[in-house]
Amino acid sequence: MLTLYIANKNYSSWSLRPWLLLTELGIPFEEKLVPFGDSDFKHFSPTAKVPCLLDNGEPVWDSLAILEYLAESHAGVWPENKQARAYARCAAAEMHSGFGTIRSVCTMNCGIRVKLHAVTDALEREWARMDELWQQGLTRFGGPFLGGKNFSAVDAFFAPVAFRAQSYGPKLSTASEAYVATLLALPGMQSWYQAALAEPWRDEAHEQEVRDAGEIVSDLRLDQ
Numbered sequence: 001m002l003t004l005y006i007a008n009k010n011y012s013s014w015s016l017r018p019w020l021l022l023t024e025l026g027i028p029f030e031e032k033l034v035p036f037g038d039s040d041f042k043h044f045s046p047t048a049k050v051p052c053l054l055d056n057g058e059p060v061w062d063s064l065a066i067l068e069y070l071a072e073s074h075a076g077v078w079p080e081n082k083q084a085r086a087y088a089r090c091a092a093a094e095m096h097s098g099f100g101t102i103r104s105v106c107t108m109n110c111g112i113r114v115k116l117h118a119v120t121d122a123l124e125r126e127w128a129r130m131d132e133l134w135q136q137g138l139t140r141f142g143g144p145f146l147g148g149k150n151f152s153a154v155d156a157f158f159a160p161v162a163f164r165a166q167s168y169g170p171k172l173s174t175a176s177e178a179y180v181a182t183l184l185a186l187p188g189m190q191s192w193y194q195a196a197l198a199e200p201w202r203d204e205a206h207e208q209e210v211r212d213a214g215e216i217v218s219d220l221r222l223d224q
Helices: 013-024 063-071 082-097 100-105 121-141 153-168 174-185 187-198 204-213
Strands: 002-006 029-033 052-055 058-061 112-116 214-219
Touching (some): 002 013, 013 063, 013 187, 052 063, 063 082, 063 153, 082 121, 100 121, 112 153, 112 204, 121 174, 153 174, 204 214
Antiparallel strands (some): 002 052
16 A cells, blocks of 8 residues: 655645645545655655655655656556657756756745735746747647646646646736646546635744745635
8 A cells, every 4th residue: 555645735746746646636645744844854755855655665765766766556647648758757847857947936835925025037037938938738639738738747746736727827828827727627636626725824934935925815824
């Protein structure tokens, strides 16, 4: 039995990736949520970070490694088409290692809507590259997902960005806005979002990141 350790659904973008893939592909797993600041993640994760997947007690850590591990034994993790699969792996790797300004300025906080204090050139460039990357996949492989008609690992990698787009409202093309809407409408994304809104925990470090970046114009979380 697979066990996936994650942190707060409101904040943990890295946790969302494998959780959503497992959920959307119908792969059975047990969820273990450990809130930030609640305990030392080291007791289940070699890096003391989330996510961490346990397969019969054997740890697999890092979101990209987890998705590749799942691909070894489950169909549909990556697109079947060779060209789409190559694009998907490249796009997921670029997301995994890049977009540092989006990550640091537009942090994931599902339950809020934010007006940024400023939109820097660096932030604009990264959102423009995100838009370009999405349009490339959607155009080449026909959508509605990046690798074609079926949800796959590359979409799981960009799922946290969909929540960021919802919270911060960056300028995107019509095609990319439709892609964000497609991701947000997934049953797994809706389930994650509702759970995030209902969480009672507030992690001050994550909350301060938002205050540093902009003005919170709406807070939809249930326990404010």
